[in-house]
Amino acid sequence: MRASTLDILTRAQEDGYAVGAFNVFDDLSLRSVVQAASAAASPVIIQFSVRTARSMGVQLVTDMFDAAADAASVPVSLHLDHCPDVAVIEEVVKAGWSSVLFDASHLDLEEARAQTRRVVDMAHAQGIEVETEIENIVGVEDGVGSDVLTHAYSEAELVEIARETGADLLAPQLGTAHGLYTGRPVLRPDRVRTLRKLTDMPIVLHGGTGLADAEFQMFIEAGVSKINVSTAIKRSYMEASTEALREARSADRWEPLPVFDAIAASVGETVTAHLQAFGSVGRAVGATR
Ligand SMILES: [Zn+2]
Numbered sequence: 276m277r278a279s280t281l282d283i284l285t286r287a288q289e290d291g292y293a294v295g296a297f298n299v300f301d302d303l304s305l306r307s308v309v310q311a312a313s314a315a316a317s318p319v320i321i322q323f324s325v326r327t328a329r330s331m332g333v334q335l336v337t338d339m340f341d342a343a344a345d346a347a348s349v350p351v352s353l354h355l356d357h358c359p360d361v362a363v364i365e366e367v368v369k370a371g372w373s374s375v376l377f378d379a380s381h382l383d384l385e386e387a388r389a390q391t392r393r394v395v396d397m398a399h400a401q402g403i404e405v406e407t408e409i410e411n412i413v414g415v416e417d418g419v420g421s422d423v424l425t426h427a428y429s430e431a432e433l434v435e436i437a438r439e440t441g442a443d444l445l446a447p448q449l450g451t452a453h454g455l456y457t458g459r460p461v462l463r464p465d466r467v468r469t470l471r472k473l474t475d476m477p478i479v480l481h482g483g484t485g486l487a488d489a490e491f492q493m494f495i496e497a498g499v500s501k502i503n504v505s506t507a508i509k510r511s512y513m514e515a516s517t518e519a520l521r522e523a524r525s526a527d528r529w530e531p532l533p534v535f536d537a538i539a540a541s542v543g544e545t546v547t548a549h550l551q552a553f554g555s556v557g558r559a560v561g562a563t564r
Pocket of ligand 1: 357412416453481482503
């Protein structure tokens with residue numbers, strides 16, 4: 276069933292678990308995530324990057340999501356990941372997505388504040404929620420972002436701006452990065468604890484791929500309620516494709532459906548493992564919204 280991102284996260288926050296926000300890039304990855312969440316009786320957030328939304332077209336993504344969400348027995352919401360482009364946000368707001376991440380992390384503080392306020396006003400007028408990011412989370416994801424930390428603020432400043440702009444979710448820099456880690460990151464659950472004392476707004480952890488279950492647990496205990504996972508899904512999809520295609524070639528059997536089944540099974544396993552680590556399994560039992 277279709278749900279609001281904020282409702283899903285408010286419930287998670289009250290009950291002390293986090294919800295996986297998985298980046299998908301076609302109908303197969305979308306269905307695999309929704310099916311795995313349904314099988315685990317877990318709420319889930321579906322995310323598209325701006326690049327994927329542009330490539331498929333916002334309307335097609337919306338239609339695919341609606342069909343998948345209608346068939347799901349668990350709350351599912353549709354979120355636009357890292358978007359610095361107000362025109363794309365306008366388009367998904369019109370299409371009725373659940374929420375958007377307005378990425379203002381490349382802007383200086385006053386410009387970030389002014390633009391975020393305008394985006395929130397525009398989105399809220401249509402009942403769409405906004406995740407705010409004014410500190411840049413390092414790593415490039417689908418063409419958006421930077422490997423260099425350029426904007427960093429105090430927790431009090433982050434909360435003040437989130438409040439003042441009217442944003443619904445907060446994405447701070449927490450020591451994680453997009454993509455695969457080459458060294459061990461310095462994780463900052465202490466920042467989450469500080470933010471939690473200042474606000475009830477759901478806090479988002481980006482760069483979830485490659486963290487250990489105990490590290491997820493540490494962030495959830497500190498108060499994170501949305502965890503973004505992209506690279507692990509892509510990797511699972513591509514590795515399962517490679518293996519299935521190799522088998523098809525060696526058997527000289529050119530049926531696409533078994534390849535899709537292998538990909539769906541692999542993506543599903545990756546999703547299930549994350550839902551277990553986030554503590555969201557079984558939480559959608561009896562969900563009415
Ligand atoms: Zn991110």
